[in-house]
Amino acid sequence: MRNTKNLWIESEVDKETVKNLASELNISQILSKILVARGINTFKSAQEFFRPHSNQFHDGFLMKGMEQAVSRIKKAVEKNENILVYGDYDVDGTCSVALIIRFLQKITTKIFHYQPHREKEGYGISLKSVEWCNNKNINLVIALDCGIKDVLASESMKKNSIDLIICDHHKPGEIIPEAIAILNPKQQGCQYPFKELCGCGIGLKLIQSYNHKFNLNLNFEIFFQLAAVASAADIVPLIDENRLIVFLGLKALNDQPIEPFKLLFKNLKKEGEINIGDLIFKIAPRINAVGRLATAKIAAKYLISDSENLLENLKTIESHNEERKKIDEIITKEALSQLEKQPLDRVTNLVYSKDWHKGVVGIVASRIIEKYYLPTIVLSEGENILTGSARSVKGFDIYSVLDNLKHLFVRFGGHKYAAGLSLKKENLELFQKAFEKEVKHQINMEDLSPKIHIDNELSLDLLFKNLNINNTPKILRIIKQMEPFGVGNPKPTFVFRNLLNHNVPKIVGESHLKFQFSDAKKDKFIDAIWFNSLENYEILKNARFMEVVGTLDENIFRGNRKIQILIKDIKVT
Numbered sequence: 274m275r276n277t278k279n280l281w282i283e284s285e286v287d288k289e290t291v292k293n294l295a296s297e298l299n300i301s302q303i304l305s306k307i308l309v310a311r312g313i314n315t316f317k318s319a320q321e322f323f324r325p326h327s328n329q330f331h332d333g334f335l336m337k338g339m340e341q342a343v344s345r346i347k348k349a350v351e352k353n354e355n356i357l358v359y360g361d362y363d364v365d366g367t368c369s370v371a372l373i374i375r376f377l378q379k380i381t382t383k384i385f386h387y388q389p390h391r392e393k394e395g396y397g398i399s400l401k402s403v404e405w406c407n408n409k410n411i412n413l414v415i416a417l418d419c420g421i422k423d424v425l426a427s428e429s430m431k432k433n434s435i436d437l438i439i440c441d442h443h444k445p446g447e448i449i450p451e452a453i454a455i456l457n458p459k460q461q462g463c464q465y466p467f468k469e470l471c472g473c474g475i476g477l478k479l480i481q482s483y484n485h486k487f488n489l490n491l492n493f494e495i496f497f498q499l500a501a502v503a504s505a506a507d508i509v510p511l512i513d514e515n516r517l518i519v520f521l522g523l524k525a526l527n528d529q530p531i532e533p534f535k536l537l538f539k540n541l542k543k544e545g546e547i548n549i550g551d552l553i554f555k556i557a558p559r560i561n562a563v564g565r566l567a568t569a570k571i572a573a574k575y576l577i578s579d580s581e582n583l584l585e586n587l588k589t590i591e592s593h594n595e596e597r598k599k600i601d602e603i604i605t606k607e608a609l610s611q612l613e614k615q616p617l618d619r620v621t622n623l624v625y626s627k628d629w630h631k632g633v634v635g636i637v638a639s640r641i642i643e644k645y646y647l648p649t650i651v652l653s654e655g656e657n658i659l660t661g662s663a664r665s666v667k668g669f670d671i672y673s674v675l676d677n678l679k680h681l682f683v684r685f686g687g688h689k690y691a692a693g694l695s696l697k698k699e700n701l702e703l704f705q706k707a708f709e710k711e712v713k714h715q716i717n718m719e720d721l722s723p724k725i726h727i728d729n730e731l732s733l734d735l736l737f738k739n740l741n742i743n744n745t746p747k748i749l750r751i752i753k754q755m756e757p758f759g760v761g762n763p764k765p766t767f768v769f770r771n772l773l774n775h776n777v778p779k780i781v782g783e784s785h786l787k788f789q790f791s792d793a794k795k796d797k798f799i800d801a802i803w804f805n806s807l808e809n810y811e812i813l814k815n816a817r818f819m820e821v822v823g824t825l826d827e828n829i830f831r832g833n834r835k836i837q838i839l840i841k842d843i844k845v846t
Contacts, residue, residue: 278646279842280719281768281822283727284310294319303735304751307728307765323754325520327493333482336475337463342438342454343483345413350381354412357385359398360573361418361472362564364506364557368499369417369440369473371576375495376480385409386577388569391632392655396686396693398426406435413453416440418472420450421460422686427451440475443686444672467513473503474518494525498534499576501526505549506557508690510761519549519757532579536587545829549757562594565632601633605640612645620716621709622647625661625701627654635662635691642666646723648674648712650694652701658683660695669720674711678704725822725841731767733790733797736825736836749825749836766841769821777814786810788840790821800828803840813843820844 286309295305297316308314313322321329333339349356356377360370370386377384387406389399397419403426406414413436420427420439427450430437437452445460456475458465470478477500484491501522509515526534526547534556538547541555563572571593575586608624615622622645629637631653638651642664648671652661665671670689679685681704685694696704731748739747758764772790775798779787784807791798801823803809813819823838 277842277844278723280722280724281727281842282724283768284729286310290314300751301735301748303729303731304748307755310728311762325517327517327521329517330481330514331466333478333485336456336458336465336478336482337460338454338456339479339482342440342456342479343486345436345438345453346415346479346483347487349383349413352412353381353383355383355385355410356381357387357406357409357411357414359387359402359414359416359419360569361396362388362391362569363418364560365472365503366418367560367564367569367572368503368506368576369476370573372473372476372480372496372499372503373415373417374573374577375499376483376491379489379491385411386570386573388564388573390568391564395660395695397684398423400426400429402426403429403433403435406430407433411435413438417476418442420452421455421457422446422450422684424448424450440472440479442470442472442475443688446686467515469510469513469515471500471504471507471509471515473500473507474509474515476500477518494521494529495531497522498525498531502552502556502560505552505757505759506561508553508760511549511757511759512761516757516762519552519759523547523549523552523757531576532583533576533587536583540587540591549759558597559590559594562597563590565597566593566600566630597633600630601636601640604629604633604637608637608641608651609644612641619709620647620721621712622649623652623705623708624650625652625654625659629653631655631660634660635664635693638662638664646721648716650708654698657698658695659698659701661693663687663692663694665690666720667724669712669716674708674715677711678707681707726763726766727768727822728765729767731769733769733772733792733799736799737797745827745834746836749827752825753827764824766822766824769823769838771846772819772821774813774816774819778810780807780810783807786813786840790819790838793818799836799838801838801840803843806840809843812845816845818846820846 286306291302291305291309294309294314295302298319308319313319358370358373360366374384387402394401398416415438417440419441421441421443427437431451439452439455441457458468477496480496501519504515504519511519560572563569571586571589611624612622622641634651634653638649641649646666648665648669650661650663652659663671672687672689672692675685675692675694681696681700683695685692687693736746736748752765771793773793775789775791781787784805786803786806788801789798790801821840822842823840826837826839828835828837
């Protein structure tokens with residue numbers, strides 16, 4: 274049997290609940306088990322899950338600070354004050370800026386825009402921006418996807434009579450900045466029922482609340498599109514309001530996309546509907562690339578406009594994305610080369626170079642985890658300060674580790690699985706040792722083995738039952754209604770046992786393996802593809818019977834639809 278590094282964990286749920294739900298919904302127990310494992314165990318909860326609607330949004334005024342934020346924006350509009358929209362340079366921040374500016378354009382003309390330069394200013398509200406505000410006579414700043422730890426900047430704004438509204442989703446520190454209003458469900462004393470919105474999601478709640486209080490009758494389809502892209506890019510859990518945002522955003526993106534997205538989709542030559550995978554792997558990297566290598570303002574301006582210089586700006590975005598890919602590839606190779614020389618018994622990855630572009634270190638950290646499944650930090654150097662990104666493995670809270678080491682940092686912030694940090698170069702060796710020690714102390718060694726969670730067993734015979742006129746099985750039709758998929762609502766994963774490898778796997782692209790499987794009777798056939806799996810070719814080329822874990826996919830090529838398995842892992846039996 275082929276040795277796999279992955280742990281296969283099959284879902285266990287109450288069988289009676291599965292049976293009852295299957296009967297209520299008139300679906301198979303295979304599908305019912307998937308729903309129950311997601312906490313959907315009644316007809317009502319299933320109805321809400323399969324038919325998301327905007328009336329399912331929570332009341333925005335339950336969020337601490339919302340009343341003050343809405344009132345202050347109204348005052349600024351009435352007094353014709355200058356409003357600055359300030360956002361982070363990543364996808365969440367950039368989409369947040371576009372969202373709020375598109376909203377403000379409907380109620381005022383006194384709008385300014387600022388995003389810090391990644392290299393020159395770094396993350397958060399910079400002191401340089403406060404000076405800029407003074408020069409532009411800014412009265413009110415709305416900070417998006419940042420601000421919750423920017424105490425010095427907030428103090429400077431107060432001294433200069435600039436009011437500040439913070440819309441942030443990162444974990445607050447011990448000291449809370451001074452502001453007219455802070456919108457952050459994670460702050461102490463906030464009773465808002467859902468805590469996992471991204472920065473743009475919080476911006477959306479601000480618009481919803483303003484719209485409700487002053488009866489603006491806004492078209493929210495525009496805002497859902499931007500919030501969906503931000504939510505997908507930030508990998509927030511796709512449950513509760515996040516799932517609703519992405520669901521409604523994808524619907525709007527497919528039905529009537531704003532001009533920037535329409536042009537982008539046309540450029541991608543996308544076949545079929547836009548899905549969450551397109552947002553994560555095609556749209557988000559392009560928006561991000563500009564902020565990584567140049568200035569995020571270019572991407573924000575592209576998303577704000579419906580006509581002006583759209584094609585020219587898109588060409589700039591595509592150019593930066595191609596450059597980002599090249600830099601990413603070079604740095605990843607160099608980082609992996611460094612790790613080959615590090616102790617094999619380590620529980621962390623930490624790599625550093627003065628030559629690496631800090632705009633791509635987060636991507637590189639994620640690439641490293643794909644090979645070395647360990648909590649990872651990638652650092653680059655600038656003026657004796659090392660700046661970098663931390664990424665974690667599933668189930669391990671890297672933020673809590675860094676929080677215990679915060680005395681070594683110039684600054685840090687982030688989430689459970691991803692964080693940013695900066696430290697003095699002289700503290701690097703001390704930090705590396707402390708990081709390894711702290712992770713070793715906190716981590717469960719089982720967390721260092723990648724896990725594949727299996728929803729159910731499926732046979733080709735059951736899969737190909739109840740076909741419609743397009744030859745799409747009922748199972749796949751219902752699974753498609755469970756979209757969008759992501760953290761908290763993963764795409765259902767099945768184990769197919771005793772599949773016959775019908776042909777020698779075909780190598781496609783540079784590193785993918787394409788299979789054709791059948792059942793033992795050879796009367797049911799299905800294609801399958803395993804991405805980035807070339808290292809398994811020699812083991813699998815002569816293998817006959819296999820256990821295959823993967824998800825179901827509908828491959829669309831030149832208008833033709835074909836069901837295939839997207840393979841996650843294989844065992845030879």
